[in-house]
Amino acid sequence: MTFSQRSRSVFKAIAVVLALALPTALAISSADARAGGGFSSGSRGSRTYSAPPSTTTAPGSTSQFNRTYTQPGAGMNSAATSPARGGLFGRGGGFLGGLAAGFLGAGLLGMLFGGGLFGGLGGLSSILGLIIQIALVVLVVRLAMSWWQRRHSPQAAYANADAGAGPGPQPNYRSGLGGLGFGANNAPLEIKPDDYEAFERLLGEVQAAWSNEDVAKLHTLATPEMVSYFEQDLAQNRARNVVNKVTNVKLSQGDLAEAWREGETDYATVALRFALTDKTVDRNTGAVVAGSEQPGEATEIWTFARRPGTGWELSAIQQTN
Secondary structure, three states, X not given: OHHHHHXXXXXXXXXXHHHHHHHHHHHHHHHOOOOXXXXXXXXXXXXXXXXXXXXOOOOOOEOOOOEXXXXXXXXXXXXXXXXXXXXXXXXXXXXXHHHHHHHHHHHHHHHHHOOOOOOOOOHHHHHHHHHHHHHHHHXXXXXXXXXXXXXXXXXXXXXXXXXXXXXXXXXXXXXXXXXXXXXXXXXXXXXXXXXXXXXXXXXXXXXXXXXXXXHHHHHHHEOHHHHHHHHXXXXXXXXXXXXXXXXXXXXXXXXXXXXXXXXOEEEEEEEEEEEEEEEEEEOOOOOEEEEOOOOEEEEEEEEEEEOOOOOOEEEEEEEEO
16 A cells, blocks of 8 residues: 555656646757757768857857767867877887886796796796886886877967967957848958848848748758758658748848858858747648747857858858856
8 A cells, every 4th residue: 555655756756747748848949940950960061069259249158069960079170179190109019018018928838837037936926026117117108108298298388379369258349230240350351231131141041941841942042951851851851741941030130250262161150149929830731830920039050161162152050048
């Protein structure tokens, strides 16, 4: 009887938790139905795994990417993150690697067969010999590494070569686009008023193409990677027999977080706060199954990319925390 009562109490508690969590889950799903699905998706070149600077529009932190084709270290200074080991201390052995292996092997053989540095003195002597040999190897390796590092220490000018190049606080900048302000940036890439207009235009056109499930149009507005994510999300909507409609998109405020150039590709990461009407309807009846007809607001971090002779394309969408 006691066990039965406890079971009922546990089930009641679970039911209460689910009842409280369900409205929150529904609210999240309806709010995340717009293009991008509420995920952080895409790539920011070598800065994919670096958080963009906070701005007035998005003063909080930015979510890491849930979906990205960029692998950690790709396009970055891989020598600093996972240095290749070769030569004297090479992963394949190298001079000191072979020396250490020789010492260690000699000690192991001495322990097993009574030989080595203290051969013929018995098992205990062999073990002591192995310990002494390992200590000698460690000492030799440390001395050699210390000499090698002193000889190949980097020049001080290298450490300060990029001083001041990193992003700093972004002063407010009025672009003149309907009074919406964008933050200035000291990065080498200059973002002009025409670029801001392109960002605002892409915000509306991407949402419209998403709502119309126009994949061909999305290919002209976003990178192939982003289009692949849109296609996945649209396929899930079709499987659930629903369609997401995002209308009345209007940019409220935008701030440039950072802009830079990698090779021939320009990147610009912008914080966008925009109004929208976001609803998901049944594909057959048109009945609203999530969201509402009431306008809402969203804040996201969009990254745009541009190559020579082409316009800006959406390269990434990140959520704010």
